[in-house]
Amino acid sequence: MAKKKKGGNTVQLVWRMAQPIAESLGLEIWDVRFVKEGAEWYLRIFIDKPEGIDIEDCEAMSRAVDGPLDELDAIDQSYCLEVCSPGLERELIRPEHFERFEGAPVQVRMIRPLPSGEKELSGILGGFQDGVVTLIREGEEPLQFPKKDTVFVKLDDFDDDFGGIE
DSSP states (O other): OOOOBTTBOHHHHHHHHHHHHHHHTTOEEEEEEEEEETTEEEEEEEEEOTTOOOHHHHHHHHHHHHHHHHHHOOOOSOOEEEEEOOOTTOBOOSHHHHHHTTTSEEEEEESSOOTTSOOEEEEEEEEEETTEEEEEOTTSOOEEEEGGGEEEEEEOSOOSOTTOOO
16 A cells, blocks of 8 residues: 555545646546555546546546656555546545535445345435435435445436536
8 A cells, every 4th residue: 555645645645736737627626546456556536527528638637647646756656547537427425526416316325235125225315414415215205324334326317517406
């Protein structure tokens, strides 16, 4: 695992370095992940913008962060840099993601089944407060559960603009 440098962990350091670069390119950082898959390490920077991301955006961001990443020297081992879109069925991770997409259809996978036996859920994102997700399902009472008890919360069949559901 990468050794922690002063000022935060690898993801936080990369996020702080990449954010102004993304903004200068008209982009937003959606997420940053530093993960090991098999024997390889991957630094993934997920970017977004209102009209959607294309390969040129990913290439521009990749080129723009390459030098600053080397200067930052936050990662001790070799890794592969990937700059990509979070996708239409993007995972909601940060509080601002939940706020932006309140009212949108979502899919949820729980770590453990709920008392009802359900592990896979879908419904409308009713809110997110203090780490608790509210899911609205037709004909049922709103369901609340801690985000930390989920494998993921993702947008489901998202077919709207970047700004959220009207």
